[in-house]
Amino acid sequence: MASVVHGGGGNGGGGGGLVVTELSHIRELVRQLEVHLGGSPDLCKHLAAQISSLTERSIGLVTAGAGRKRSAADAGLASPLSSAAATPTSDVTADGPFFKSTKKRKGLEARRHQVRVSSAAGGDNPAAVDDGHSWRKYGQKEILGAKHPRGYYRCTHRHSQGCPATKQVQRSDDDPALFDVIYHGDHTCVDNKARAGRPAGDAAAAPPPEPEHNPEAHTILQSLTAGLTVKTEGLPASGLAERRSPFSTSENWGVSPATSDSNNNHAANYLPFEDAEWRGQAEFQEVVSALVAASAPPPPPAMDGLDELIASFLA
DNA sequence: ACGATTTGACCACT
């Protein structure tokens, strides 16, 4: 209901103008959201969805358009969006039953998004930190320099639906309560788990609304709809850090996982941040943070950042 | 019996 502007559209080549347009949309949406705060939750949710979608797309535009500087830490990681033309090994979509020869991707053109998850309820089980998708663990490795091993997960529907989405979960060195989750690829599957909130009723068909997948936005949205607290946060080195969120009840370790479905009190904080282009997007993170914060119960609408950002793009 | 997880080995990239 109340369809807000913007439905989908192409994700063609980007440019500053496009970004400004997108940001303007976002700004407008945020304003609408402000108006409707305290009003219809559904509408707010919808607005938040739009905002997330647009924001992520804008991020994509920025990362695609802006000259990227690769940090040493990320030297080996391919820039997801840089391979608009050159796709040496586009095996991401081609993974048939006999998909074996590529143990490791070359260009890894699939999107890569890192999220820091503070899972109080997840405890020892990172998989319990649900983002609305079903994951299946397929490997675990000790990573050099890291205290904790890294777990490799892929979408449960990989074989049934050929969903290429994977994620890597690694416990943070500093805070064992934190998990760094790196998402690769986007979900092409129709996960019924994400919609498992409603016990059959109107859900019925509910076809994928957007023709273009927006994995990040979906992730955020799913987190939102799952009752999770999503919060962007800067890296310590970035100077943008604002410390861990106050919502992590952190002492729930060892809590019985119970049914990881339904509305468990996940006090998980998703702290999404683009890794490679992170520095260049400090401002953007601020915006995303503001947006997400605006769509959360405690409403601290730091709108200044958005306007500021738009102004900076216009400049 | 089926599906998920564990774990060692293999392979690609740097």
Place this chain on the structure above:
DNA sequence: AGTGGTCAAATCGT
């Protein structure tokens, strides 16, 4: 050669 990502058989849980 070292490291990281994936495979696949074995094992475990339901």
